[in-house]
Amino acid sequence: MKPVTLKQIAEILDISVTTVSKALKDYPDVSKKTKGLVRDLAQTLNYKPNEFAVNLRTKESKTIGLIIPEIVHHFFSSVIKGIINQAEKKGYLVIILQSNESYDLEKKQLKLLLNKRVDGILISIANGTADFNHLEEVLRDGKPLVMFDKIAKVVNCSKVIIDDRKAAYNATQHLIDTGCKRIAHFRGPLLPQNSIDRFLGYKKALLDNNIEYDSSLVYICECGDKSFEEGKLNAKKVLEDHSDVDGIFINTDMVAIGAITAFKDLGVKIPEDISIVGFSNWFMSSAITPTLTTINQPGYEMGKKAFKQLYKELKTLKKEKHIIPKIIELETNLVERNTTKPILKN
Amino acid sequence: MKPVTLKQIAEILDISVTTVSKALKDYPDVSKKTKGLVRDLAQTLNYKPNEFAVNLRTKESKTIGLIIPEIVHHFFSSVIKGIINQAEKKGYLVIILQSNESYDLEKKQLKLLLNKRVDGILISIANGTADFNHLEEVLRDGKPLVMFDKIAKVVNCSKVIIDDRKAAYNATQHLIDTGCKRIAHFRGPLLPQNSIDRFLGYKKALLDNNIEYDSSLVYICECGDKSFEEGKLNAKKVLEDHSDVDGIFINTDMVAIGAITAFKDLGVKIPEDISIVGFSNWFMSSAITPTLTTINQPGYEMGKKAFKQLYKELKTLKKEKHIIPKIIELETNLVERNTTKPILKN
DNA sequence: CTGAAAGCGCTTACAG
DNA sequence: CTGAAAGCGCTTACAG
Numbered sequence: 001m002k003p004v005t006l007k008q009i010a011e012i013l014d015i016s017v018t019t020v021s022k023a024l025k026d027y028p029d030v031s032k033k034t035k036g037l038v039r040d041l042a043q044t045l046n047y048k049p050n051e052f053a054v055n056l057r058t059k060e061s062k063t064i065g066l067i068i069p070e071i072v073h074h075f076f077s078s079v080i081k082g083i084i085n086q087a088e089k090k091g092y093l094v095i096i097l098q099s100n101e102s103y104d105l106e107k108k109q110l111k112l113l114l115n116k117r118v119d120g121i122l123i124s125i126a127n128g129t130a131d132f133n134h135l136e137e138v139l140r141d142g143k144p145l146v147m148f149d150k151i152a153k154v155v156n157c158s159k160v161i162i163d164d165r166k167a168a169y170n171a172t173q174h175l176i177d178t179g180c181k182r183i184a185h186f187r188g189p190l191l192p193q194n195s196i197d198r199f200l201g202y203k204k205a206l207l208d209n210n211i212e213y214d215s216s217l218v219y220i221c222e223c224g225d226k227s228f229e230e231g232k233l234n235a236k237k238v239l240e241d242h243s244d245v246d247g248i249f250i251n252t253d254m255v256a257i258g259a260i261t262a263f264k265d266l267g268v269k270i271p272e273d274i275s276i277v278g279f280s281n282w283f284m285s286s287a288i289t290p291t292l293t294t295i296n297q298p299g300y301e302m303g304k305k306a307f308k309q310l311y312k313e314l315k316t317l318k319k320e321k322h323i324i325p326k327i328i329e330l331e332t333n334l335v336e337r338n339t340t341k342p343i344l345k346n
Numbered sequence: 347m348k349p350v351t352l353k354q355i356a357e358i359l360d361i362s363v364t365t366v367s368k369a370l371k372d373y374p375d376v377s378k379k380t381k382g383l384v385r386d387l388a389q390t391l392n393y394k395p396n397e398f399a400v401n402l403r404t405k406e407s408k409t410i411g412l413i414i415p416e417i418v419h420h421f422f423s424s425v426i427k428g429i430i431n432q433a434e435k436k437g438y439l440v441i442i443l444q445s446n447e448s449y450d451l452e453k454k455q456l457k458l459l460l461n462k463r464v465d466g467i468l469i470s471i472a473n474g475t476a477d478f479n480h481l482e483e484v485l486r487d488g489k490p491l492v493m494f495d496k497i498a499k500v501v502n503c504s505k506v507i508i509d510d511r512k513a514a515y516n517a518t519q520h521l522i523d524t525g526c527k528r529i530a531h532f533r534g535p536l537l538p539q540n541s542i543d544r545f546l547g548y549k550k551a552l553l554d555n556n557i558e559y560d561s562s563l564v565y566i567c568e569c570g571d572k573s574f575e576e577g578k579l580n581a582k583k584v585l586e587d588h589s590d591v592d593g594i595f596i597n598t599d600m601v602a603i604g605a606i607t608a609f610k611d612l613g614v615k616i617p618e619d620i621s622i623v624g625f626s627n628w629f630m631s632s633a634i635t636p637t638l639t640t641i642n643q644p645g646y647e648m649g650k651k652a653f654k655q656l657y658k659e660l661k662t663l664k665k666e667k668h669i670i671p672k673i674i675e676l677e678t679n680l681v682e683r684n685t686t687k688p689i690l691k692n
Numbered sequence: 693c694t695g696a697a698a699g700c701g702c703t704t705a706c707a708g
Numbered sequence: 709c710t711g712a713a714a715g716c717g718c719t720t721a722c723a724g
Contacts, residue, residue: 005701016711021703031709051463052407053701055398056716072423081417084444093462095409095439098430116439117397228633261633284630287574287607351717362695367719377693399717402700
């Protein structure tokens with residue numbers, strides 16, 4: 001019941017703890033015979049090195065921390081999967097915390113992880129986060145920090161992102177190319193960089209096509225638990241406010257699916273009356289009727305890349321070298337489905 | 347850059363390490379003055395106790411391990427959320443691993459966690475797991491183990507479950523009560539206990555209502571990434587094989603939604619031609635048209651209860667008392683929506 | 693109220 | 709090829 005220690009093995013074999021330790025780690029300066037003896041006994045006794053002692057000596061825990069705004073979310077859970085799969089391959093374990101989009105919680109959790117002495121931190125910041133001192137703190141602690149998806153531009157660490165502005169531009173351009181003239185936008189909250197960038201991409205596409213930007217066509221969604229309901233609600237509002245709208249670029253697929261549901265109930269034909277482009281390529285977007293045209297956002301890939309970058313920095317740090325922050329941008333692409341019309345020939 | 351230690355604080359204040367340690371932990375036998383001095387300095391130096399050393403002394407890591415078959419899954423991600431929220435409240439951190447429904451991976455990961463010396467383990471076992479020695483090993487190690495949702499009956503540990511058989515019975519009974527006479531079942535894989543239990547509940551409901559059980563009406567789904575597609579496929583098969591089927595009880599909502607999609611494409615009217623009851627009450631089931639009648643399976647609650655039980659056992663163990671395994675059964679309920687007809691009056 | 697000392701279980705530089 | 713010793717940074721029983 002009580003765990004076996006090196007000392008016990010040493011006593012049984014009547015050799016030193018040093019030799020046992022070396023034998024188990026296959027040091028070249030231990031005889032084959034001794035190694036065999038030690039290994040066999042370790043096996044029979046089911047010896048497991050005490051990680052706490054190892055950590056204390058080596059000053060690393062082979063554990064990283066991950067803070068994410070919301071776990072029950074298809075995009076984020078894909079990212080998590082990418083991270084832990086990759087981490088496991090490299091011998092790292094991942095502690096996961098959920099900030100619930102709250103700045104206070106995020107701050108507290110970051111402290112928790114730092115106290116726990118994880119080797120590095122992966123984070124996607126909360127919508128509520130506008131002050132970044134807690135993130136700088138990680139860097140001051142000398143720990144690698146990699147942000148992904150929801151990042152803070154001003155923090156000088158590595159980041160794995162997509163070009164939200166470009167993706168949104170393409171989404172909007174697609175609506176224009178398929179004949180839409182009066183295009184609304186359901187955007188995300190005001191603070192997070194990606195909902196700002198998606199909004200700016202939308203706006204730029206309009207301007208580049210000589211379509212006047214009308215702020216009354218922009219609707220805000222919190223994009224929390226209620227995304228689906230918000231989509232329904234905003235869909236109804238658009239119809240009331242602007243009977244001439246013929247296309248909508250929507251911040252996330254979940255909201256888009258809410259909107260589609262409402263439009264179907266109200267007898268609005270998609271894409272004939274109103275075309276819709278979503279964002280994220282959640283698998284339900286190919287399941288709903290009509291299937292949703294959307295921007296494919298590679299979650300699993302993003303998680304994988306984020307861990308890989310953190311791992312690189314972990315190794316750089318071990319060599320006592322300086323970390324040079326890197327911005328990694330993943331490609332997105334438009335997936336054409338049935339909520340938009342075919343592209344007009346000209 | 348290098349972390350501050352108790353020793354450094356002691357040297358600066360010219361007192362002993364012992365006193366510093368005690369002052370920080372608010373021992374009653376340290377003078378107020380000393381306490382103040384120590385705390386202030388600790389604060390300015392941004393002292394953080396070295397958890398590795400603390401772990402080594404206290405023999406606990408305040409960390410638990412969680413193994414789950416699949417993270418990108420609404421039910422499981424809800425469970426995770428319940429677990430980590432509850433754990434955080436009690437000062438525990440959670441390391442999450444994904445078994446990918448593979449026995450080999452699950453076994454390897456369990457070993458990993460045991461080596462890491464987590465204080466306890468929470469697990470939902472893989473579909474591929476038929477041998478339970480790796481689970482017994484946890485118990486032999488003297489570590490608390492709590493299983494949830496997908497459990498192994500023979501392992502003598504605490505379990506948090508729902509009564510799958512009863513829930514499936516109720517689902518099937520509802521189909522019968524709403525007038526269905528020829529009821530098919532899309533079941534899960536052969537091995538896991540819950541898909542067996544759901545099947546048995548289905549069968550029993552038929553028998554209790556004097557409806558003959560016909561094995562050709564039972565279709566198997568892997569219920570992995572392809573659930574949605576499997577639902578579509580099986581829906582088509584049912585129509586080909588049995589034109590007289592008027593109701594289907596389906597193992598999971600995702601598969602059910604696939605089936606609904608296929609039926610709509612094929613012009614089958616739901617619930618007029620075929621009624622459907624799903625399982626899990628995934629939020630999409632209230633978003634799809636028609637909204638899906640289903641069994642509500644409380645994921646978040648299950649996670650919360652599972653951690654609470656583990657926490658209790660952790661405390662029991664600290665008191666050197668023996669753990670008495672407990673089976674905790676959560677209530678499920680049928681959520682009536684539009685894929686079933688109103689209940690017949692008689 | 694304060695502190696010297698032992699010890700948690702390992703690793704590794706050093707001596708022989 | 710083997711081992712004594714120091715040390716990682718803390719906690720706690722014990723002495724004064």
